Amino acid sequence: MRECFEVRDTDAGGRIGELTVPRADVTVETPALLPVINPNLDTIAPRRLATEFGAEILITNSYIIHGTEDVREEALEDGLHDLLDFPGAIMTDSGSFQLSEYGEIDVTTEEILEFQHEIGSDIATPVDIPTPPDVPRERAEDELETTQERLELAETVDTGDMLVSAPVQGSTYPDLRERAGRHADATNLDVFPVGAVVPLMNDYRYDDMVDAVAGAKRGLGADAPVHLFGAGHPMMFALGVAMGCDLFDSAAYALYARDDRYLTVRGTRHLEDLEYLPCSCPICTEHSPEELRALDDDARETELGAHNLHVTFEEIRRIKQAIRAGNLLELVEQRARAHPTMLDGYRTLLDHADQLEQSDPVSKGAFFYTSHESARRPEVVRHHRRLERLSVPDSLFLTEGNSARTDEFDDSWRVQPPFGPFPRALSKSYPLTAEVPDRTDRAALEAAAEGVSRLVEANPDAAITLGHRGWPAGVLERVPEAVERVDLDAE
Amino acid sequence: MRECFEVRDTDAGGRIGELTVPRADVTVETPALLPVINPNLDTIAPRRLATEFGAEILITNSYIIHGTEDVREEALEDGLHDLLDFPGAIMTDSGSFQLSEYGEIDVTTEEILEFQHEIGSDIATPVDIPTPPDVPRERAEDELETTQERLELAETVDTGDMLVSAPVQGSTYPDLRERAGRHADATNLDVFPVGAVVPLMNDYRYDDMVDAVAGAKRGLGADAPVHLFGAGHPMMFALGVAMGCDLFDSAAYALYARDDRYLTVRGTRHLEDLEYLPCSCPICTEHSPEELRALDDDARETELGAHNLHVTFEEIRRIKQAIRAGNLLELVEQRARAHPTMLDGYRTLLDHADQLEQSDPVSKGAFFYTSHESARRPEVVRHHRRLERLSVPDSLFLTEGNSARTDEFDDSWRVQPPFGPFPRALSKSYPLTAEVPDRTDRAALEAAAEGVSRLVEANPDAAITLGHRGWPAGVLERVPEAVERVDLDAE
Ligand SMILES: [Mg+2]
Ligand SMILES: [Mg+2]
Ligand SMILES: [Zn+2]
Ligand SMILES: [Zn+2]
Numbered sequence: 001m002r003e004c005f006e007v008r009d010t011d012a013g014g015r016i017g018e019l020t021v022p023r024a025d026v027t028v029e030t031p032a033l034l035p036v037i038n039p040n041l042d043t044i045a046p047r048r049l050a051t052e053f054g055a056e057i058l059i060t061n062s063y064i065i066h067g068t069e070d071v072r073e074e075a076l077e078d079g080l081h082d083l084l085d086f087p088g089a090i091m092t093d094s095g096s097f098q099l100s101e102y103g104e105i106d107v108t109t110e111e112i113l114e115f116q117h118e119i120g121s122d123i124a125t126p127v128d129i130p131t132p133p134d135v136p137r138e139r140a141e142d143e144l145e146t147t148q149e150r151l152e153l154a155e156t157v158d159t160g161d162m163l164v165s166a167p168v169q170g171s172t173y174p175d176l177r178e179r180a181g182r183h184a185d186a187t188n189l190d191v192f193p194v195g196a197v198v199p200l201m202n203d204y205r206y207d208d209m210v211d212a213v214a215g216a217k218r219g220l221g222a223d224a225p226v227h228l229f230g231a232g233h234p235m236m237f238a239l240g241v242a243m244g245c246d247l248f249d250s251a252a253y254a255l256y257a258r259d260d261r262y263l264t265v266r267g268t269r270h271l272e273d274l275e276y277l278p279c280s281c282p283i284c285t286e287h288s289p290e291e292l293r294a295l296d297d298d299a300r301e302t303e304l305g306a307h308n309l310h311v312t313f314e315e316i317r318r319i320k321q322a323i324r325a326g327n328l329l330e331l332v333e334q335r336a337r338a339h340p341t342m343l344d345g346y347r348t349l350l351d352h353a354d355q356l357e358q359s360d361p362v363s364k365g366a367f368f369y370t371s372h373e374s375a376r377r378p379e380v381v382r383h384h385r386r387l388e389r390l391s392v393p394d395s396l397f398l399t400e401g402n403s404a405r406t407d408e409f410d411d412s413w414r415v416q417p418p419f420g421p422f423p424r425a426l427s428k429s430y431p432l433t434a435e436v437p438d439r440t441d442r443a444a445l446e447a448a449a450e451g452v453s454r455l456v457e458a459n460p461d462a463a464i465t466l467g468h469r470g471w472p473a474g475v476l477e478r479v480p481e482a483v484e485r486v487d488l489d490a491e
Numbered sequence: 492m493r494e495c496f497e498v499r500d501t502d503a504g505g506r507i508g509e510l511t512v513p514r515a516d517v518t519v520e521t522p523a524l525l526p527v528i529n530p531n532l533d534t535i536a537p538r539r540l541a542t543e544f545g546a547e548i549l550i551t552n553s554y555i556i557h558g559t560e561d562v563r564e565e566a567l568e569d570g571l572h573d574l575l576d577f578p579g580a581i582m583t584d585s586g587s588f589q590l591s592e593y594g595e596i597d598v599t600t601e602e603i604l605e606f607q608h609e610i611g612s613d614i615a616t617p618v619d620i621p622t623p624p625d626v627p628r629e630r631a632e633d634e635l636e637t638t639q640e641r642l643e644l645a646e647t648v649d650t651g652d653m654l655v656s657a658p659v660q661g662s663t664y665p666d667l668r669e670r671a672g673r674h675a676d677a678t679n680l681d682v683f684p685v686g687a688v689v690p691l692m693n694d695y696r697y698d699d700m701v702d703a704v705a706g707a708k709r710g711l712g713a714d715a716p717v718h719l720f721g722a723g724h725p726m727m728f729a730l731g732v733a734m735g736c737d738l739f740d741s742a743a744y745a746l747y748a749r750d751d752r753y754l755t756v757r758g759t760r761h762l763e764d765l766e767y768l769p770c771s772c773p774i775c776t777e778h779s780p781e782e783l784r785a786l787d788d789d790a791r792e793t794e795l796g797a798h799n800l801h802v803t804f805e806e807i808r809r810i811k812q813a814i815r816a817g818n819l820l821e822l823v824e825q826r827a828r829a830h831p832t833m834l835d836g837y838r839t840l841l842d843h844a845d846q847l848e849q850s851d852p853v854s855k856g857a858f859f860y861t862s863h864e865s866a867r868r869p870e871v872v873r874h875h876r877r878l879e880r881l882s883v884p885d886s887l888f889l890t891e892g893n894s895a896r897t898d899e900f901d902d903s904w905r906v907q908p909p910f911g912p913f914p915r916a917l918s919k920s921y922p923l924t925a926e927v928p929d930r931t932d933r934a935a936l937e938a939a940a941e942g943v944s945r946l947v948e949a950n951p952d953a954a955i956t957l958g959h960r961g962w963p964a965g966v967l968e969r970v971p972e973a974v975e976r977v978d979l980d981a982e
Contacts, residue, residue: 207929207930274812276809278805278808278813279805280770281771281776282776285773310771311771313771314769314770314771317767321766321767321768324766324767325764334757334825337824337825337862338825339861339926340927340928341926341928341929343860344929347928368831370830370833371828371834371864372863373862437834437838438698438832439835439839441863474965
C-alpha cells in the first residue's frame with residue numbers, strides 16, 4: 001500500500017483520491033490541477049491561485065530556477081514557498097522537456113534531485129528521457145532503459161520527506177508503457193507522470209494518448225497516483241480522469257492568455273472571434289468581449305488568464321462531482337463531442353472497457369444511454385460477463401415485450417438494449433435500471449444480441465427463444481442459429 | 492416582411508435576430524431569455540435582472556396582476572415598468588395556462604388585451620386554448636378553431652404600438668401545428684408562441700416537442716419570431732434554437748431555487764447532492780456547497796436563483812456565439828448527451844434535416860463529425876441532393892484512396908464518409924473540409940454509400956467504380972449493383 005495516496009471513490013477508471021504531501025504538510029484532493037508557474041513571469045500570482053481559485057498544488061521548473069541566477073539564489077536561501085509565496089504543495093519538474101528540446105543537461109540524477117530538495121520542493125522529478133511518439137521501437141526501449149536506471153538511482157538518493165516522481169515513458173508502444181509502469185510501480189518512488197504525451201496532444205492524437213495511458217495504467221498499481229504530464233486543456237480532463245489520471249498541469253491557462261486565446265471545454269477560441277462570452281466566471285460576467293479586447297496587453301493577459309483558470313478549475317470540480325454522482329462517463333460522452341479527435345479518444349477509451357470495469361462501481365445512480373458509444377461501456381461488458389454465470393432453465397423466453405408466455409416456457413427474462421437478457425429479479429439493480437432513449441440504435445441492438453449470444457454459449461442445452469421488436473437482419477445474424485426468433489412487432 | 496423582427500444570422504434552423512419592441516423603445520437580440528416575474532414574489536429583482544444578468548426582456552402574468560387588487564391598482568396607475576422597476580421590454584401572458592388548470596376565465600379577448608394595454612405591456616397575449624398532448628384529434632381541431640377565432644378577434648383590437656402574440660396550438664398533431672402556424676402567420680399579429688409544450692417537457696418528451704415545433708415552423712414564415720413557451724431549462728435551449736425558436740421564458744430559475752435545485756446544462760441537481768459546484772459564476776466561486784446549504788431560506792433561494800440565472804444566460808450567450816461561429820449543431824451534439832430523452836430529441840431534430848437545411852448557411856467554419864448522428868446533419872442531406880445535379884464523365888472512379896487511376900478512368904473523385912463522393916475541385920469547400928474522426932462508424936459509411944447511390948441513380952449510363960477501405964457487406968449492399976467495388980485495403 002502506497003502511503004502517500006489513498007483512493008476515496010471511483011467511477012469507471014476515474015477516482016477521487018488524497019495525495020498526502022508530507023514536506024508541505026498538506027493533503028491534495030485529486031483529480032487536481034497544478035498550475036504551471038514560471039518564476040520569471042507569472043500571469044496570476046501563486047497566492048491568488050490559492051485563495052481565489054482554490055489551487056492546492058502547483059508545479060514549477062527546477063531547470064529554469066537553476067538557470068536563472070538571482071532566482072536560484074533566492075530559492076536556495078528562502079525556499080520555493082517563500083519565493084513563490086504559495087501556501088500549498090509545490091512540485092518541481094526536472095527539465096526533461098528542455099533536455100529533449102535543447103540537448104543534454106549536464107547534471108546528474110543525484111544533483112538534480114538534491115537541488116530540488118535544497119530549494120524546498122515538495123515533489124521532485126528525476127531527469128528522465130521523454131521519448132517522442134513514433135520512434136523506432138529499439139530507440140524507445142533503449143531510452144526507457146536509461147530512464148529506468150535513473151529511477152533506480154533516484155530511489156537511492158536521500159530526499160527526506162520530499163516525494164519523488166517516477167516518469168513512465170515508452171513512446172507510442174503500449175506494451176513498453178506497461179513495462180515502464182510496472183517497473184516504476186516497483187520502485188519506492190511516489191508519483192507517476194505519464195511522460196511525453198504533449199506531442200500527441202499537440203497533434204490531437206487523443207486515441208494514441210489513451211492507448212499510452214492505458215498501457216501505463218496496466219503496469220501501475222491501482223494505488224499509484226498518476227500525473228498526465230503536460231495535459232492542460234480542460235476539454236480533455238474528463239477523458240484523462242476516466243482513464244485513471246489524477247494530476248494534470250496547466251501552462252495553457254497562461255500561455256494561451258498571452259496569445260489572446262480563450263479556453264472553453266468545447267475547445268479554444270480566439271478573443272477576436274468572440275462576440276459573446278460563453279462563460280459566467282467573474283471575468284466574463286464583468287466584461288463584454290469588446291471591453292476585454294480594449295484592455296492593454298498586461299491587463300488583458302491577466303483577465304484572460306483568470307478566465308482560463310476559472311474554466312479549468314470549474315471542469316475539475318465538475319469531474320469530481322461526476323465521480324461522486326457516478327456519471328463520469330456521461331460527462332466524457334459530452335466532451336467527446338468537442339472535436340472529432342476527442343471522439344476518437346473516447347472510442348479508444350472504450351477499447352479498454354475491460355480495464356475500466358475493474359474499478360467501476362457495481363452500483364451507481366443511473367446508467368444513461370446517450371450515444372452509440374454507450375453500448376460499449378464497462379457496465380455492458382460486465383453484464384455480458386455476468387450472463388455467462390447465470391443459471392438458466394430448460395426452456396427460456398427472452399423478450400422485449402411484456403407478455404411472459406409462462407405457459408410455453410419455464411421462465412421469461414427481459415431483453416433490454418444494450419444489455420441484452422436478464423432475469424426479471426435483476427430489473428431493479430444497476431445497470432439494468434438504465435435510462436435509454438425511445439429511439440434505440442444499431443449499436444444498442446448489436447450489444448443486446450451479443451448478450452443473447454453469451455447466454456446461449458454458456459448454456460448450449462437450453463431451448464432459448466428471443467422475442468424482439470423488429471431487429472434488423474444484420475443484428476439478428478449475430479444471435480446463434482439455435483435461438484428461435486419471434487418478431488413481436490410483426491405479430 | 493414582418494416589421495418587428497429581422498434575422499441577422501442563421502445556423503441550421505437557429506438564428507440571431509432583432510425583435511423591435513416599439514412600445515418599450517428597445518430592440519431585443521434573440522435568442523433571448525425572458526425571466527418570468529411573479530409580481531407577488533420576486534427571487535431576483537427585475538432591475539438586477541437587467542443590470543447584472545443583461546436581461547433585455549421579461550415576462551409576467553397579466554392574470555395574476557388582474558387578480559391581485561393592490562397590484563392591479565398600482566399597475567393601472569403607474570404602469571408595469573414602474574411597478575416592476577424594469578427598463579427593458581415587458582411581455583405579458585394572458586393566463587391561458589391558469590385557464591387550463593383552473594377552468595374558464597370570465598373575460599373576453601378584447602378585455603384581456605385591453606387590460607394588458609392599460610397596464611403598459613409591450614407584448615400582450617390573447618387567451619388561447621392550450622390543448623394538452625395526446626388528446627383525440629377532434630378535440631385538438633375544435634380547440635384550435637377556437638384559438639384561431641380569438642386570434643382573428645385579437646387582430647381587430649386597437650392596441651396601438653403594443654405587439655400582440657399569436658399562440659400556435661395543435662397538441663401532438665404536427666399537421667395541426669403546421670395549420671395553426673400558417674393561420675397565425677397570416678394574421679397581423681407579431682410574436683408566435685408554440686403553446687402547451689410544457690406537459691411534453693415535464694415528461695421529457697423532447698422528441699414529441701421537436702415534432703410539434705417543426706410542425707409550427709413549417710406553417711410560420713422564416714421571418715416570424717417564435718417563442719417556445721414555458722421552456723426554461725438551459726439543457727434544451729440549444730435544441731430549441733436549432734429548431735428555430737427565438738424566445739424562451741424561465742420560471743425555472745426561481746421555482747427551482749425555491750426547491751434547492753441547481754440548474755446545469757447537464758441537468759438539474761439537488762443542492763444536498765452537490766459536494767462540488769460545477770460552475771464558475773460569481774455565486775459558485777464565492778461559496779462552497781456547504782456554505783450555500785448553511786444560508787437561511789431566503790438567502791439560499793436568492794443565491795441559487797442567481798446561479799440558475801447565470802447558467803441560463805450563459806447558455807444563451809454560448810448559443811449565440813455558436814450561431815455566429817457556425818457550430819450550433821456541434822453544441823446540440825453535446826447537449827444531446829445530457830439525458831437519453833435529449834438524444835431522442837436530437838435524433839428527432841435530424842428527421843427534419845431537410846427543413847433545417849433551408850436556413851443552414853452554405854458555408855461555415857468547419858463541419859465536425861462527432862457522432863453517428865452527425866451523418867444525418869443538414870449539410871449531408873444538402874450534399875446528397877447536390878450529387879444529383881453534378882455532371883459525370885462516362886467512366887468514373889470514386890475512391891477513399893489517394894491513387895486517381897486516371898489511366899483506367901475518365902476522372903476520379905474522392906469519397907469521404909459521411910458525404911460520399913465529390914469532385915476533387917470541391918475539396919476545399921464547405922462542408923467537404925470536414926474534420927472527421929480516424930475511427931469512422933457505420934452511420935458515416937452508410938451515408939457515404941447513400942451519396943454514391945444518389946450519384947449513380949442520377950447518372951444511370953456512367954460506368955462507376957467505388958474504391959473503398961474495407962466497408963462491411965451491410966454497407967456495400969446499399970450501393971447499386973451496377974457499381975463495381977474495389978476494396979483498397981484488400982489490395
Ligand atoms: Mg489517430
Ligand atoms: Mg418519446
Ligand atoms: Zn469566463
Ligand atoms: Zn454558479
